[in-house]
Amino acid sequence: xxxxxxxxxxxxxxxxxxxxxxxALMVASLVGGLYAGMPLGEVLDAFNxxxxxxATIALSYAVLGAxxxxxxxxxxxxxxxxxxxxxxxxxxxxxxxxxxVYSLLGALLAAAISSQNLVPxxxxxxxxxxxxxxxxxxxxxxxxxxxxxxxxxGITAPYMLLPVGFGAxxxxxxxxxxxxxxxxxxxxxxxxxxxPMAMLIPIGGMLVxxxxxxxxxxxRPRRYxxxxxxxxxxxPAEAARHLAGWQKLTIGAALIGTVAxxxxxxxxxxxxxxxFALLSVSGVFRWHEQDGIFTEGMRLMTLVGFxxxxxxxxxxxxxxSGEVETLVTSSAAVIGDNQGLAALIMLLVGLFITMGIGxxxxxxxxxxxxxxxxxLNFGFSPMAxxxxxxxxxxxxxxxxxxxxxxxxxTAGLNADGQHDHIxxxxxxxFLHYNIPLIAFxxxxxxxx
Numbered sequence: 001x002x003x004x005x006x007x008x009x010x011x012x013x014x015x016x017x018x019x020x021x022x023x024a025l026m027v028a029s030l031v032g033g034l035y036a037g038m039p040l041g042e043v044l045d046a047f048n049x050x051x052x053x054x055a056t057i058a059l060s061y062a063v064l065g066a067x068x069x070x071x072x073x074x075x076x077x078x079x080x081x082x083x084x085x086x087x088x089x090x091x092x093x094x095x096x097x098x099x100x101v102y103s104l105l106g107a108l109l110a111a112a113i114s115s116q117n118l119v120p121x122x123x124x125x126x127x128x129x130x131x132x133x134x135x136x137x138x139x140x141x142x143x144x145x146x147x148x149x150x151x152x153x154g155i156t157a158p159y160m161l162l163p164v165g166f167g168a169x170x171x172x173x174x175x176x177x178x179x180x181x182x183x184x185x186x187x188x189x190x191x192x193x194x195x196p197m198a199m200l201i202p203i204g205g206m207l208v209x210x211x212x213x214x215x216x217x218x219x220r221p222r223r224y225x226x227x228x229x230x231x232x233x234x235x236p237a238e239a240a241r242h243l244a245g246w247q248k249l250t251i252g253a254a255l256i257g258t259v260a261x262x263x264x265x266x267x268x269x270x271x272x273x274x275x276f277a278l279l280s281v282s283g284v285f286r287w288h289e290q291d292g293i294f295t296e297g298m299r300l301m302t303l304v305g306f307x308x309x310x311x312x313x314x315x316x317x318x319x320x321s322g323e324v325e326t327l328v329t330s331s332a333a334v335i336g337d338n339q340g341l342a343a344l345i346m347l348l349v350g351l352f353i354t355m356g357i358g359x360x361x362x363x364x365x366x367x368x369x370x371x372x373x374x375x376l377n378f379g380f381s382p383m384a385x386x387x388x389x390x391x392x393x394x395x396x397x398x399x400x401x402x403x404x405x406x407x408x409x410t411a412g413l414n415a416d417g418q419h420d421h422i423x424x425x426x427x428x429x430f431l432h433y434n435i436p437l438i439a440f441x442x443x444x445x446x447x448x
Contacts, residue, residue, distance in 0.1 A: 002330065003323040007032025008352050011314070011401065015422045021401050022303070025310040029317040036321035043317055050316025051309050056269070057404075058305030061411055063272035064127040066297030067258065068415060070276055071132060072228065073293050074251060074284035101140050104133070105150050105214060112154020117165030121259060123155060123408035124268045128258065128275075130412025134224075141221030144418075148409040148425045149213040149432055153206060156397045156405050156433070160390065161196055161203045171195045174361060175390055178368035183385075186376050190386060198386035198448060205440025206398070209432035217432070227416040250282040303421070304411045311402030319366075324353055328370040335378075342378045343445040346371060346388055347395070347438045354396020364393045383448035391441030398437065399430030 007028040014024035026047075033043030108130075115125050130147075137144065159167040172192060179190045254275040262271030280290045318324065327349055335342045350371075354363045368389050375385040397405040406425045413419040 003036035046320035047313040050313040060268035062298040069297035126412040131415035143218040143222040146218035182372035201444035205436030350392025387444035398433035
């Protein structure tokens with residue numbers, strides 16, 4: 001068995017058995033590296049070298065978590081939730097409640113899509129926007145698994161299809177550039193207009209998965225407890241009673257300022273610090289409480305942060321092992337002349353490669369350099385080659401335990417400790433997006 005495949009199977013098996021994802025990533029790194037023939041010292045060095053790649057985003061998430069807890073502690077989230085419950089009549093069961101559910105899901109989908117292009121903050125909006133909505137979701141008996149599916153679709157599908165914002169990086173700077181570079185000596189020439197067209201069918205598969213999740217899989221009510229995100233001298237409900245008008249304006253300024261600072265500086269960390277600092281000096285919570293609130297917020301995001309750091313180390317070990325190239329070449333040897341089988345195996349191999357690394361942006365250079373010669377060898381057209389490489393790379397974002405696209409929703413939905421990363425984010429997104437991506441990616445390769 002290939003070392004990459006073994007490592008991914010170990011990671012997934014341990015994660016599904018409810019072993020900590022951080023522990024699973026560490027064990028899988030050791031198993032994969034040692035099985036590949038790397039000395040223990042080299043495995044540890046590669047793992048340690050990769051840790052720094054996830055540290056910045058992990059710290060940024062921790063600070064955004066502190067900002068989210070500060071918002072809750074101010075009482076504004078309690079105030080908004082209670083007003084929404086009264087005005088929308090959410091205590092009554094009926095068609096109006098379902099309309100509110102679909103409206104909320106639509107708003108979250110629009111926010112997620114906008115985070116990739118109109119306001120390109122990527123997943124930074126989730127720890128700020130989602131935790132304040134949890135009590136509202138609870139009164140709607142809304143299954144958080146469908147919310148995870150909606151957000152994951154919104155932060156993955158746009159960059160795979162629309163060449164603006166992060167899509168311009170994925171489609172033009174990475175996918176297009178690497179396809180042309182890898183295929184230059186083989187006569188492959190891809191234009192900008194071809195790339196989004198080739199990705200239409202795979203994205204159609206994700207849209208089918210989203211529809212199934214919303215309309216069928218998770219349409220039944222699911223009960224959650226109302227839990228406060230922070231604990232201090234007074235509850236958020238008590239704080240909401242004496243929230244002054246100017247303090248509400250300050251909270252609004254903190255929300256807008258957090259996004260603005262991130263966009264101007266390119267740093268989620270600075271954005272979160274600015275928002276928390278503004279709330280601290282506004283008096284929405286007592287000054288002596290700010291250290292406890294900041295610590296409590298960082299604690300909420302600790303798991304997500306350590307998963308990101310560990311995933312970076314795991315990816316470093318897999319790349320250092322040299323087994324990624326071996327996996328592709330050994331798979332090609334068993335295909336024969338069957339083009340349909342070739343497309344399926346290329347997508348499945350891409351799934352294993354990207355599930356471990358967890359980022360389509362990072363895996364495109366690897367996938368393109370290996371897949372372009374292979375695809376052209378099997379007689380795939382340029383459009384089919386684009387679909388194969390693009391889909392294979394994207395498989396790591398939708399449904400990987402180590403991906404931003406699953407860790408982001410978990411960071412927001414688990415703010416009150418009632419949303420499991422593996423069973424409530426990873427498994428639902430894998431079933432509803434990875435399986436359709438493979439099926440529709442294969443279909444695109446066959447008909448384009």
